[in-house]
Amino acid sequence: MIFAILLAALPALHADLGQTSVSGLSSGAYMAGQFAVAYSSLVKGVGLVAGGPYYCAGSVGQAPYIPYLANAMSVCMNPRASGTEPPDAVLLWERAKQFASAGLIDDVANLQKQSVFLYSGTRDDTVTTAVVDQASYFYLFAGARTVNYMDTVGSGHGMITDRASDNACPVTAAPYFNNCQLPLAAQMLAQFYPGLKPPSRHLSGQSIAFNQRAYASAATSMAATGYAYVPAPCPKGACRVHVAFHGCHQGYATIGDHFVARAGYNAIADANKIIVLYPQVSPSPFIPYNPKGCWDFWGYSALDPFAPDFFTRSGPQMQAVRAMLLRLSQPVTK
Secondary structure, X not given: OOEOOXXXXXXXXXXXXXXXXXXXXXXXXXXXHHHHHHOOOXXXXXXXXXXXXXXXXXXXOEOOEOOHHHHHHOOOOOHHHHOOOOOOHHHHHHHHHHHHHOOOOOOHHHHHHOXXXXXXXXXXXXXXXXXXXXXXXXXXXXXXXXXXXXXXXXXXXXXXXXXXXXEEOOOOOOOOEEEOOOOHHHHHHHHHOOOOXXXXXXXXXXXXXXXXXXXXXXXXXXXXXXXXXXXXXXXXXXXXXXXXXXXOOOOHHHHOOHXXXXXXXXXXXXXXXXXXXXXXXXXXXXXXXXXXXXXXXXXXXXXXXXXXXXXXXXXXXXXXXXXXXXXXXXXXXX
């Protein structure tokens, strides 16, 4: 594996965006889910590891003010411990249809073509199973093509792996990678792309660092640098793309290459011509206020906190990731 020394532009690789999938952990799961709804015409598969339903942070509250951050930290995480109810998938599905009718997101009929993978650990007290349950109901209401929900593994809050060097399965602790002898990333990709070859034992592709400022300003809390894994055949074009969203406290600025190199995506992607895009968020202690380096699922990146757009196609982080995908789909330059 080779990491680029000089920061360069994300390459044009003539990728097949008709085969795009997304996944993420925790705040990254929320980001994956909202991206897959807002840009449902682009996404065929979505994996949520410890994440709740679309627009979860807007699930309760009274107009004209909805406490998005309060909801994100209670309703969307551990509602019982916060003395609140879980998110309401019925209400959120209705909201999604309303947003689509208003042209804020893609047609929700596209969700019927998506393959969905959901995961909740029985020892996870950060984002509890009651919250992930509502994500499963949301996709059932949407009529998703496949909904596979794994909720029987005794794991804490973290990305689930089969790496002996990661935390023990029941633990919830930094850097939030749990060895449950389960290669979850590979399992998700195998569901989205049936018939995959086994993961490569030795990677032949290239891990690259690229300039994220071409897609998002520092005001969005997105980092200056993003990462991607590009299998050896992909510079010739026609590869698929999977977008992997890290969780809070998991960006490169906090844990180095642990997520981009060891979350479990690259080996199976390497064997199956799948580019893995790793967009990055950095901690921001001031403006925007994002001290834990989380993806925006409550509106911190909005100019108007009382009318955030994080859940729509115009959300700044959403637009940035879409622009990265479009760049990957451009014809290969000689």
